[in-house]
């Protein structure tokens with residue numbers, strides 16, 4: 001796929017998001033260790049890496065669903081750790097989220113799905129809600145589908161409705177977690193192009209977590225790769241494609257063997273399979 005022209009944000013604009021030396025995890029299990037990551041303003045950044053590497057965890061840090069053990073998560077230059085409930089609410093309003101499979105409300109029409117965040121978070125009059133919803137649906141090519149129910153639209157269309165809903169409140173940042181999962185190649189191409197076009201037309205910043213390297217490399221301004229709890233590379237798609245780093249090469253070339261761990265850390269195999277006796281206690 002031909003690379004898309006980069007968005008109009010100047011390259012020296014301060015980043016919208018920065019993770020500085022962030023370590024975090026669940027319980028006492030460390031998932032990310034001293035991670036540094038920059039999401040440039042106005043750009044599309046793709047976050048790639050092995051399953052279980054911590055990509056979704058990064059999204060949770062940004063919405064402050066979880067807090068780091070150490071380090072800072074900066075949004076627009078401010079550490080979000082100290083935000084009280086009011087500021088946290090305001091922060092989350094500045095983020096649109098599109099999670100795997102979009103999860104539309106099945107008992108609401110396409111129109112009402114997109115209207116939902118506007119009704120929840122604003123006091124706008126009905127006429128304005130209508131105009132905003134139709135504008136967003138038009139942006140994803142589905143103004144004509146406003147009266148359909150989710151059960152009446154295809155998977156690709158449902159994803160686009162979810163995208164219209166994610167941008168309903170005109171966020172600064174849109175977080176996509178596996179936006180292409182389960183789509184056929186044509187719908188996938190449409191969804192990818194839409195993410196890029198909306199980013200540029202609406203002046204958004206987009207962070208995409210995806211395993212679909214072909215599509216994400218085609219639309220991203222930058223790609224960051226997470227492996228073994230760290231960001232091991234961040235750069236332009238072509239930089240990662242031609243990287244000499246063995247970790248990056250293993251992932252980008254889909255090689256089973258290499259420095260990326262296949263096994264989650266675990267106790268020795270012998271203990272789990274009752275082999276201790278037959279191996280004389282060796283693992």
Ligand SMILES: Nc1ncnc2c1ncn2[C@@H]1O[C@H](COP(=O)(O)OP(=O)(O)OP(=O)(O)O)[C@@H](O)[C@H]1O
Nearest residue numbers: 026027031049050051052053054055056057058209
């Ligand atoms: N709520 C949780 N409680 C405990 N452990 C969790 C929780 N959420 C995720 N984990 C663990 O944290 C690690 C990172 O998970 P995360 O979902 O961030 O990875 P990922 O890179 O997004 O994976 P995938 O590509 O498979 O979606 C995994 O080992 C996972 O088992």
